[in-house]
Amino acid sequence: MEDSKDWLAEELKKVEIWEKDQSDLWFWEKLGRLPFKFIDKWTPTFIQNKIGLLIDELGQYVQTGGSYLSSTSKVTSYYPKEVVQTLEDVKNLFVSTMDSAVDGLTKNRKNLATVQGASTGIGGIFTLTIDIPLLLGLQLKTLQDIAICYGYDPNDKKERLFIVKCLQFVSADIVGKQTILSQLSMFDSQDEVAKREVLSEMQGWREVVFSYRDQFGWKKLFQMIPIAGLVFGAFINRSAINDIAEAGKMLYRKRRILERLQNPTIQ
Template sequence: MTETKEWLTEELTKVEVWEKDQSDLWFWERLGRLPFKLIDKWTPAIIQEKMGVMIDELGQYVQTGGSYLSSVSSLSSYYPDQSIQSLEDTAKLPITTMDQAVEKLSISRKKLAAIQGASTGIGGIFTLTIDIPLLLGLQLKTLQDIAICYGYNPYEKEERLFIVKCLQFVSADIVGKNAILVQLSKFDDKDVSVKREVLSELQGWREVVFTFRDQLGWKKLFQMIPLAGLIFGAFINRSAINDVAEAGMMLYRKRKIIDRLSTIQTTKES
């Protein structure tokens, strides 16, 4: 299918409708955060320590990529009918093909998250300290691989910054979501100050980490119950990855559509 200007504009409108729909989550997000705010002072020290580890982990991820970086070849199975050898090959694919690859990736990661959540939920609060950093890692890995599917290079530090902002978007309230959407809409501007502004607003990664904790809220409280945590853990982690995959797909899809529209406009002008 030829990606005409009309088709790209229509698809961009669909993404913008999704962005507006995010405002409907505001009440439930506030409700979900309330229990954790009430018991914050009684949160076990070991979990608080894990939050500190996550802050360091996010900082390391943006700087170096850490252990999360993967190659295009590791995602080639999501393109069964395509010969993919490099990131440049994925960047040239039709957007519909990219979408299909991300959907397959999302299904695979949700299954993995459910298994991970169930296995770490068996021991209640004792294994919850293991589950929190594992879930963060899986979310980062999923967003990074979505970036690759849409032809963006997570080996670049600036791209990893975009990925962390996607993670922050999922955890933010409605005011935060709107602010992040404004930032990400300018992310591909050549003005370096735009990226510096995005970096400074992460506030030393703490904003991301604590909204990440609050967003899990009451859900993780149920996972603290031994054995019952198996069921809650599977559901919670699967839901978390589903939210991240949906946001990652929409935000990266929007970037790619705008990029293709810009290319069409440039071609016409020349």
Template structure:
């Protein structure tokens, strides 16, 4: 074992504590949803259509990966000192080294998101429709590269489903998050976890609401050019940071759980 069983148990508890924190819902979050009922009425139809196309894009991504697939060859840039070139080599690295690679990746993508959000924020209403697919692509690419850093193959359809679930998790409410965590907990051992269909529907509803909220606020603030510039940068940076945090935690949990299971299995075989 690369890490001790005790260390893995401690790190798993930290992740479980993070999962518990995700279930908190503040009153202000509920109250903050109200202004967007008005935004629905004033948002132009072409933006509404662009938001609706997100689900189609995600469906295509699950099936084929589309244009988002990250090559395993990019691993060498995340582990330059270890000469890592394959997913198999990355999967046996110490978890702390994986964490550092993901932290480096997150910092880089947050910078990209900040610049991209600021640039599209300048154009106001006309550039919002461009901003939506670019941000979605950046989030998907970030999650795929996190998968690579932890030794998982994003070209595997199972991993693409896992990645979309991570995207869904960030935007879901309490019920949706609990349902997603339950599904993801059995993804590696092929458990036939009972699907909570209504909770999943609510989860997807939250994904669309999240994108609508983000770009609805952008639209309002873009009436003042400088505000659109600043808020666009902040919103996109925050969105990438949230998705990177969730991706790191959920993939980290998988790797820790797998190593603990292997440790238990090895101990049983020795007995």
């Protein structure tokens, strides 16, 4: 569909409605956090240590991309090669075309997460340590590929900071979500002072790990049981990828729409 100003403004309203809807999660998030202290108290040390390693891995990702960095050459995997060959080509596509590419990517990653969660859930607590870094890697790669679909380069450290903020957004409470949305609204600000403040604030990526660790609370509880963990692992991993893909799509989509609305050539 053509990116007219009226269409873009209407789509921006939909994203803003989605942002407001995130407040509906408040009660369930508070309820869901109740058992975390008890779960952590009885979780074996080697599981806790594995989760703790996420701090170092996320730090490496922000700085260098580490082993999680996606290649922008994959852009032709999401669009016909005769239409798109570089990220610059993607930037000229209609937003609706970008949306379709992300929807296809999301479906593929959800299926992959389901299989991954089921296979690592069979062994219960013994295979949970394998599942944790695998799921983190899949979430990061999904967000990076969504960035590529909207024409943003995950090789750019700025984009990796945005991706980590998306990761934090999914597992934050309503107060945290509002703060993150406020930060991201200034992410592409032309005001250099405001931009520096946001980037400086976002360097505190370690806070992401604590909320991310809470996200594994239920996972640790249900996947500790061998065989039964297969069902819970498949469901939880699929749900985790669905949530991260939805947030990534909405937040990156909003950036692209706002950029298009500022383009004087669009009527």
